[in-house]
Amino acid sequence: MSAPIQRSAEHRLGSFPNLLNNWPRRSSALLLALLLVFCGQLFAQSPTNTIRFQSVEIFADSQATALAAYQLEVTITSGNAKIVGVEGGAHPAFAEAPFYDPKAIQHERVILAAFSTQPADKLPTGKTRVATIHLQISGTDELKFETKLTTAASSDGKKIAVEISATEQRAK
Amino acid sequence: MKSNSRTKNLIIYAISVTAVLATAWLGTGCRKHAVGVTSLSSRETVIRSGEMLSFIPSAMTGTTPAVKSISAPRNAEELLIIARKSNPTTPQDETPGSGALMTEVEGQQVPMPLKHTDVRASVAGYIGSVEVVQQFHNPYSSKIEAIYVFPLPHNAAVNEFIMTIGERRIRGIIRERKEAEEIYQAAKSQGYVASLLTEERPNIFTQSVANIEPGKEIDVTIKYFHTLDYVDGWYEFVFPMVVGPRFNPPGTTNGIGAAARGSPGSTGQKTEVQYLKPNERSGHDIALKVEVDAGVPIEEFTCRTHNISHSSPSSHQLTVALKPHDNIPNRDFVLRYRVAGDKIKTDLLTHRDERGGYFTLMLYPPAELKNLTRQPLELVFVLDCSGSMNGLPLQQAKAAIERALHLMRPGDSFQLINFSLSASQLGHKPLEATPENIQRGLQYLRSLIAEGGTMMIEGIKAALDFPHDPERLRFVCFLTDGYIGNETEILGEVHKRLGASRIFSFGVGSSVNRYLLDHMAKAGRGTVAYLGSRDDGAKVMSAFFERISHPGMTDIAIDWGGLQVSEVFPRLTPDLFVGRPVILTGRFQGEATAPIRVTGKVARERFDFSVPVDQETTAAHKALPSVWARMKITDLSDESTYAPDPELPDQIKQVALDYGLMSAFTAFVAVDSSQQTDGTEGTTVPVAVPVPEGVKYSTTVPEK
Numbered sequence: 035m036s037a038p039i040q041r042s043a044e045h046r047l048g049s050f051p052n053l054l055n056n057w058p059r060r061s062s063a064l065l066l067a068l069l070l071v072f073c074g075q076l077f078a079q080s081p082t083n084t085i086r087f088q089s090v091e092i093f094a095d096s097q098a099t100a101l102a103a104y105q106l107e108v109t110i111t112s113g114n115a116k117i118v119g120v121e122g123g124a125h126p127a128f129a130e131a132p133f134y135d136p137k138a139i140q141h142e143r144v145i146l147a148a149f150s151t152q153p154a155d156k157l158p159t160g161k162t163r164v165a166t167i168h169l170q171i172s173g174t175d176e177l178k179f180e181t182k183l184t185t186a187a188s189s190d191g192k193k194i195a196v197e198i199s200a201t202e203q204r205a206k
Numbered sequence: 207m208k209s210n211s212r213t214k215n216l217i218i219y220a221i222s223v224t225a226v227l228a229t230a231w232l233g234t235g236c237r238k239h240a241v242g243v244t245s246l247s248s249r250e251t252v253i254r255s256g257e258m259l260s261f262i263p264s265a266m267t268g269t270t271p272a273v274k275s276i277s278a279p280r281n282a283e284e285l286l287i288i289a290r291k292s293n294p295t296t297p298q299d300e301t302p303g304s305g306a307l308m309t310e311v312e313g314q315q316v317p318m319p320l321k322h323t324d325v326r327a328s329v330a331g332y333i334g335s336v337e338v339v340q341q342f343h344n345p346y347s348s349k350i351e352a353i354y355v356f357p358l359p360h361n362a363a364v365n366e367f368i369m370t371i372g373e374r375r376i377r378g379i380i381r382e383r384k385e386a387e388e389i390y391q392a393a394k395s396q397g398y399v400a401s402l403l404t405e406e407r408p409n410i411f412t413q414s415v416a417n418i419e420p421g422k423e424i425d426v427t428i429k430y431f432h433t434l435d436y437v438d439g440w441y442e443f444v445f446p447m448v449v450g451p452r453f454n455p456p457g458t459t460n461g462i463g464a465a466a467r468g469s470p471g472s473t474g475q476k477t478e479v480q481y482l483k484p485n486e487r488s489g490h491d492i493a494l495k496v497e498v499d500a501g502v503p504i505e506e507f508t509c510r511t512h513n514i515s516h517s518s519p520s521s522h523q524l525t526v527a528l529k530p531h532d533n534i535p536n537r538d539f540v541l542r543y544r545v546a547g548d549k550i551k552t553d554l555l556t557h558r559d560e561r562g563g564y565f566t567l568m569l570y571p572p573a574e575l576k577n578l579t580r581q582p583l584e585l586v587f588v589l590d591c592s593g594s595m596n597g598l599p600l601q602q603a604k605a606a607i608e609r610a611l612h613l614m615r616p617g618d619s620f621q622l623i624n625f626s627l628s629a630s631q632l633g634h635k636p637l638e639a640t641p642e643n644i645q646r647g648l649q650y651l652r653s654l655i656a657e658g659g660t661m662m663i664e665g666i667k668a669a670l671d672f673p674h675d676p677e678r679l680r681f682v683c684f685l686t687d688g689y690i691g692n693e694t695e696i697l698g699e700v701h702k703r704l705g706a707s708r709i710f711s712f713g714v715g716s717s718v719n720r721y722l723l724d725h726m727a728k729a730g731r732g733t734v735a736y737l738g739s740r741d742d743g744a745k746v747m748s749a750f751f752e753r754i755s756h757p758g759m760t761d762i763a764i765d766w767g768g769l770q771v772s773e774v775f776p777r778l779t780p781d782l783f784v785g786r787p788v789i790l791t792g793r794f795q796g797e798a799t800a801p802i803r804v805t806g807k808v809a810r811e812r813f814d815f816s817v818p819v820d821q822e823t824t825a826a827h828k829a830l831p832s833v834w835a836r837m838k839i840t841d842l843s844d845e846s847t848y849a850p851d852p853e854l855p856d857q858i859k860q861v862a863l864d865y866g867l868m869s870a871f872t873a874f875v876a877v878d879s880s881q882q883t884d885g886t887e888g889t890t891v892p893v894a895v896p897v898p899e900g901v902k903y904s905t906t907v908p909e910k
Contacts, residue, residue, distance in 0.1 A: 085392045085396075086396075087392075087393060087396065087398055087877060087879035088879055089879045089880050116381075116385075116389065117379055118379060118389050118393070118400075118875060118876065118877040118879065119369070119376040119377065119378065119379060119875075119876045119877050119878065119879070120376065120377040120379070121374060121375065121376045121377070121878075122374070122375045129373065129375065130375060131368055131375040131376060131377035132377070133377075134377065134379075136380055136863060136864065136865065136866030137863075137864050139379060139380075140863055166880070168376065168876075168877050168878065168879040168880070169879060170389050170392065170393070170877065170879075203880060205398070205879055205880060205881055205882045206880065206881045206882070
């Protein structure tokens with residue numbers, strides 16, 4: 035029972051030569067500590083505890099019909115993501131940042147709506163980016179989301195078929 | 207084996223130590239990189255590739271041309287950068303005669319990250335919708351975070367926030383304040399351009415914009431709705447431009463501190479406004495345009511605060527704009543307009559959407575009140591004699607009180623109380639309004655000087671803590687700029703000590719604390735009046751006397767004529783005084799089947815009048831849900847001041863989140879996640895502002 039206590043006291047009072055004399059054991063302990071520090075650092079830098087930002091671009095494809103208005107819904111279904119900004123689209127008719135429903139966004143569900151009163155020849159046709167959603171993501175869970183078109187209309191107010199798609203973008 | 211093992215261990219150890227040191231070194235490097243400007247030694251000249259060099263006239267700097275010194279205020283370090291040709295700061299940019307030219311010659315041009323504010327307002331009926339664009343830029347040679355503390359009307363329902371980077375517009379998201387702050391901090395530390403809007407007081411906000419790269423510009427657009435005041439026959443549109451320097455009682459840390467430019471953190475307050483010295487000019491200017499559609503003919507209008515240009519597209523429309531040379535944001539913009547007298551009537555506006563019905567009712571006092579005379583009064587004048595009132599504000603306040611003393615009638619009584627760090631008064635009790643006593647009062651008034659801090663609490667105690675004469679109506683008139691940081695404490699004391707008194711507050715100065723003054727009057731069941739730096743104090747007091755020369759309509763109750771009305775704010779309908787309508791905002795269901803009936807007491811007699819409801823003509827207004835939600839937030843906030851309840855903050859937060867509004871517990875945040883700037887975060891640069899017109903820097907802003 036007494037020997038370990040003595041060794042322990044020796045260790046506490048140990049001078050540099052003592053340290054060298056016990057090098058293999060000491061170095062192993064030191065190395066272990068360093069490895070723990072490294073692991074800690076790696077752990078801190080690993081995605082588990084990180085916060086990152088990325089965007090999701092939302093596209094609408096109205097084929098040959100000019101798109102004048104839309105309402106769509108994007109829901110985060112997996113991944114710890116928060117919506118931190120909603121950006122306008124690529125086409126000048128939808129360059130203004132779309133409106134969102136403040137109640138829905140509390141549940142990381144964004145209902146976007148935008149319209150343009152421009153004539154048909156100044157509205158987008160085919161596939162066009164209508165919005166970009168900026169996200170803050172915590173942890174490593176893969177980001178999953180769903181997009182759903184609520185409605186879309188042409189410049190004469192008629193309901194039109196539009197295909198909605200989305201792609202993730204990493205920061206440049 | 208032992209030797210080999212030791213050698214092996216030594217090698218591993220050496221590699222490990224090297225790796226640890228390398229990591230530490232890299233970490234240090236990153237941190238240094240993160241603070242950008244601070245990593246540069248003072249007197250280092252930075253020239254970036256692609257930059258155009260330009261020469262700054264020696265007349266401007268008073269030094270050798272070509273290199274201009276720009277300081278990074280937070281770190282009190284000095285940088286030398288090469289001025290960019292695309293963003294020159296030359297004397298020609300400034301307004302001759304504004305004082306700026308002189309400061310340029312003296313070399314006191316101060317670069318600031320806020321370049322310009324553009325205000326566009328439209329008024330329909332008595333609801334204003336305002337868009338404010340703040341144009342930030344980076345005049346420095348390294349990345350910055352800009353912090354700007356600025357005012358908005360205290361009843362502003364801020365419901366839109368858009369960050370513009372080049373042609374890209376990113377709509378900010380309303381979130382719980384703490385969550386928004388955390389998102390902003392994370393984005394800032396990772397080098398993303400981000401902006402955050404927080405509310406420090408109902409009329410004071412902080413705009414933070416992170417990671418503005420050198421030479422880059424970022425605009426932030428804020429939109430809000432608010433109801434206009436109607437005062438003595440005039441509608442009043444007000445846009446505040448600068449936060450006045452506040453006094454915070456000792457021990458306060460949650461106040462609004464006033465600091466000299468370049469001395470951040472010196473006030474010890476959570477929120478701090480930095481002020482330019484009298485001979486400094488930042489180059490931040492403002493443009494403002496207001497379009498009014500009154501719905502009825504506009505008979506006349508006036509703007510005493512600024513030089514304006516105007517046009518009238520039709521008899522009921524008016525457009526005014528600041529003249530380009532009157533562009534220094536150092537006082538409130540106040541536009542007043544009067545519509546045809548017989549058209550003014552109690553007015554109901556409604557709006558329905560999927561959430562239900564919303565309404566506002568502007569309740570005008572019945573014309574009959576003007577035919578009745580008042581009871582004898584006990585008037586208590588409480589004059590703020592603190593340092594911020596030094597000069598013109600005190601002169602104007604004295605002129606107003608002097609007029610009041612001359613307008614008193616036999617049978618009235620009065621008291622004069624002055625406060626700064628402590629309170630003093632004319633007599634131990636109110637004096638009868640005899641000619642001799644009035645002369646005594648005038649002499650006392652003329653002897654008062656303004657200096658020291660603003661211990662308003664002392665003035666409130668002195669004014670409200672003495673026995674009330676039941677034969678007289680006691681009106682307590684506070685004349686102050688309201689430059690204090692402990693509004694909650696003051697309003698709480700007013701509520702607690704009010705008794706039978708009524709409080710009438712007079713805001714004296716060019717940029718007063720309207721939130722405090724309005725709420726003091728509201729808590730004190732009185733009204734508020736403003737005495738701007740270009741107004742006549744005697745005239746404002748005469749109008750006040752006209753108002754109190756007739757009894758108010760009290761104990762008001764409303765029969766809503768079949769409308770199922772709920773959540774009407776303010777919950778207790780204020781008294782109606784001549785010339786001062788009140789606005790009620792609420793929710794409703796159903797249809798009105800009869801006129802709205804208003805009953806109350808006038809001089810102890812029952813009085814009633816009807817408001818016809820024609821739902822065909824009650825114009826729908828999309829702003830009403832936001833205006834109602836803002837009123838509800840105000841009501842809950844007042845409740846938390848007077849009777850704190852731990853559940854109230856959550857209730858306020860939920861209303862704000864549901865309606866997408868700013869509040870003390872919510873904030874707007876916007877992040878551009880598409881691009882990371884170099885480095886992690888920049889130097890924080892607070893936007894220094896001028897002290898309001900008429901306010902002396904020397905008596906309000908402590909030097910470091």
